[in-house]
Amino acid sequence: xxNLTRLNQSSITLxxxxxxxxxxxxxxxxxxxxxKKVHVLESIDEVTGKVTDYYREINILPRLQEPNLxx
Numbered sequence: 161x162x163n164l165t166r167l168n169q170s171s172i173t174l175x176x177x178x179x180x181x182x183x184x185x186x187x188x189x190x191x192x193x194x195x196k197k198v199h200v201l202e203s204i205d206e207v208t209g210k211v212t213d214y215y216r217e218i219n220i221l222p223r224l225q226e227p228n229l230x231x
Contacts, residue, residue, distance in 0.1 A: 162210040
């Protein structure tokens, strides 16, 4: 789950797995797989970062490993 802020400053928690699309028109619009749209204050980059962190937290997206320079 990720925490975002609606345009009216209220908090909303979304399940990042159900995010289908992000748009900046000019506010950031999060479209869910259900078709529901949520306008938020965070930028697309911020939302993308939160989604990526969430995916890593639940082990859907593995962390990139540093190359082993000793090999």
